[in-house]
Amino acid sequence: MNETQRFRGLVRSTLMSIRCQKIAISLDTLTITGTDYAYIALAMLERPDNVVGMSVRAENQGGASASMRPSNPAAGQPIAAFSIPIKPWFAGTYHEEMIIVHESTHASFEARTGLALRALTNEALAYLADAMYNKLGSPGDPVFDPVNGERPPPAKKLTQESRNVLIAASNLARLAIGRPNGTITRAEISVIENAVANHPIYADLKANPSLTDTSRGIRLARTPSIDPAVRHVLR
Numbered sequence: 001m002n003e004t005q006r007f008r009g010l011v012r013s014t015l016m017s018i019r020c021q022k023i024a025i026s027l028d029t030l031t032i033t034g035t036d037y038a039y040i041a042l043a044m045l046e047r048p049d050n051v052v053g054m055s056v057r058a059e060n061q062g063g064a065s066a067s068m069r070p071s072n073p074a075a076g077q078p079i080a081a082f083s084i085p086i087k088p089w090f091a092g093t094y095h096e097e098m099i100i101v102h103e104s105t106h107a108s109f110e111a112r113t114g115l116a117l118r119a120l121t122n123e124a125l126a127y128l129a130d131a132m133y134n135k136l137g138s139p140g141d142p143v144f145d146p147v148n149g150e151r152p153p154p155a156k157k158l159t160q161e162s163r164n165v166l167i168a169a170s171n172l173a174r175l176a177i178g179r180p181n182g183t184i185t186r187a188e189i190s191v192i193e194n195a196v197a198n199h200p201i202y203a204d205l206k207a208n209p210s211l212t213d214t215s216r217g218i219r220l221a222r223t224p225s226i227d228p229a230v231r232h233v234l235r
């Protein structure tokens with residue numbers, strides 16, 4: 001099994017896990033449920049080509065995790081993709097699961113053709129979703145403490161700006177889990193948006209807080225081009 005196959009497998013198993021399927025967020029007319037993650041898991045079952053499905057690209061970004069790249073035909077990227085470093089620092093760890101939930105939340109928005117979403121809100125909801133995943137495990141499941149926890153080496157220690165985002169997301173996750181459909185308000189999500197805007201890696205979003213992306217959609221393959229290596233998932 002190569003790194004791409006390993007990563008695709010972990011995406012599918014994480015998204016179809018009970019704790020991920022329990023995630024529910026409702027903000028005005030925008031909702032996130034387990035079905036959205038199941039859709040992304042299904043997209044990852046297909047052997048991706050240049051038209052449909054979701055691919056994994058191994059790129060040396062110098063980063064420690066994965067990112068989600070929306071399709072950008074002008075840049076020669078016709079389908080949405082998870083992008084992972086050639087040597088991912090968190091491979092196979094619980095942190096990688098949380099990152100997968102985070103990036104898959106972005107992907108689930110990208111899958112909704114024509115959805116216009118402010119980039120800061122998109123980011124805040126992705127942090128909220130991975131914080132909910134962190135809280136929805138069963139007893140004995142791994143859990144991350146955003147106040148005192150650290151990511152595994154060789155990742156750098158979390159900065160205060162990073163913790164501020166994770167703590168804001170964790171606080172709202174606790175509230176949302178206790179409410180029907182995970183209903184949250186604009187005022188509540190803005191607390192996470194502000195923490196995101198104050199993190200240096202999101203300086204571009206702070207400079208342009210009205211930046212809005214419109215989703216292009218992620219189509220599932222219609223031909224039975226299932227990767228033989230993952231066929232067992234369908235049984």
Ligand SMILES: [Zn+2]
Nearest residue numbers: 102106123126
């Ligand atoms: Zn994100």
